[in-house]
Amino acid sequence: AQRVTQPEKLLSVFKGAPVELKCNYSYSGSPELFWYVQYSRQRLQLLLRHISRESIKGFTADLNKGETSFHLKKPFAQEEDSAMYYCALRGTGGFKTIFGAGTRLFVKA
Amino acid sequence: NAGVTQTPKFQVLKTGQSMTLQCAQDMNHNSMYWYRQDPGMGLRLIYYSASEGTTDKGEVPNGYNVSRLNKREFSLRLESAAPSQTSVYFCASSEGWEPADTQYFGPGTRLTVL
Numbered sequence: 001a002q003r004v005t006q007p008e009k010l011l012s013v014f015k016g017a018p019v020e021l022k023c024n025y026s027y028s029g030s031p032e033l034f035w036y037v038q039y040s041r042q043r044l045q046l047l048l049r050h051i052s053r054e055s056i057k058g059f060t061a062d063l064n065k066g067e068t069s070f071h072l073k074k075p076f077a078q079e080e081d082s083a084m085y086y087c088a089l090r091g092t093g094g095f096k097t098i099f100g101a102g103t104r105l106f107v108k109a
Numbered sequence: 110n111a112g113v114t115q116t117p118k119f120q121v122l123k124t125g126q127s128m129t130l131q132c133a134q135d136m137n138h139n140s141m142y143w144y145r146q147d148p149g150m151g152l153r154l155i156y157y158s159a160s161e162g163t164t165d166k167g168e169v170p171n172g173y174n175v176s177r178l179n180k181r182e183f184s185l186r187l188e189s190a191a192p193s194q195t196s197v198y199f200c201a202s203s204e205g206w207e208p209a210d211t212q213y214f215g216p217g218t219r220l221t222v223l
Contacts, residue, residue: 009149032208043113044152044199044214051209086151090208096167097142097212099151 002027004089006100013077014108021072021103023061023087033063033070034088036099044086047072057081077107110135113215115200121221122190130185130218132200140203141183142167142212143175145196152199158183159206190222 003026013019025031033050048056050063050070061072070087087100113134122128134141139160144152154167158177172194174186183202187194198218203210 004151034211043216046211046213049209049211096154096157097152099144099153101149101151 002089002091002096002098004087004098004100006085006087006103008103009101010104010106012106012108015079016076019074019077019081019105019107021085021087021105023070023072023100025068025070025087025089027068027089027091029091031089031091033061034090034097035059035061035070035072036086036088038084038086040083047085077105079107079109081105082107112136113200113202113213115198115215115218117218118216119219121223122187123223124191126190127186127188128190129187130198130200130220131182132184132215133182134200134202134213135181136202136204136213137180138202138204138213139180140206140210141177142201142203143173143183143185144199144201145169145194146199146217147196155185155198187220190220192222194220195222196220 005024035047037047038044059074086102090097116131142157143155146152153169156175158164161180164175176184200215201212203212
């Protein structure tokens with residue numbers, strides 16, 4: 001079954017601390033993986049894509065096919081990183097994006 | 110560019126009432142989507158339209174219908190609202206149907222069914 005699991009509903013860290021938001025997936029094939037972010041009172045927006053291998057706002061995510069994981073990392077969290085983060089998977093055919101339940105990140109001063 | 114717009118932003122319905130959620134995009138995208146977002150469940154796909162003139166069911170289509178009016182507009186209709194349809198509804202669009210195509214989301218419609 002196709003599934004995206006984000007095991008942490010809530011993650012709270014102090015400003016300047018490293019942060020890792022976990023994402024595990026189940027998919028028979030080679031999916032595309034995404035991280036979306038929703039800041040308070042803003043719409044859901046793309047943070048980064050696996051295929052782009054980019055760093056956005058200091059965040060990176062590495063696809064580990066062996067562990068079927070796509071964890072989101074940032075070495076030094078900032079207060080403005082507080083938001084809801086969703087890991088998503090899109091497979092062949094492209095139409096059906098599967099979202100995880102989301103992780104709410106709080107960065108404390 | 111306004112991107113993806115949705116109307117209304119908020120709506121309260123009584124059980125059995127009907128309504129249509131409107132969505133429009135000005136990015137000349139081919140594909141459009143409707144999702145619902147429920148606490149602890151992430152976003153679930155209701156219906157999608159790969160291109161103008163086509164629509165298909167997603168993960169949770171029961172109780173909904175859609176219309177791809179033209180390339181810009183994709184509406185979602187609740188014929189007989191039920192409390193289980195209380196949710197936040199998001200419309201999204203993407204340039205195409207490739208797996209790597211980024212989806213752009215609207216601001217959402219918060220619907221309460223009493």
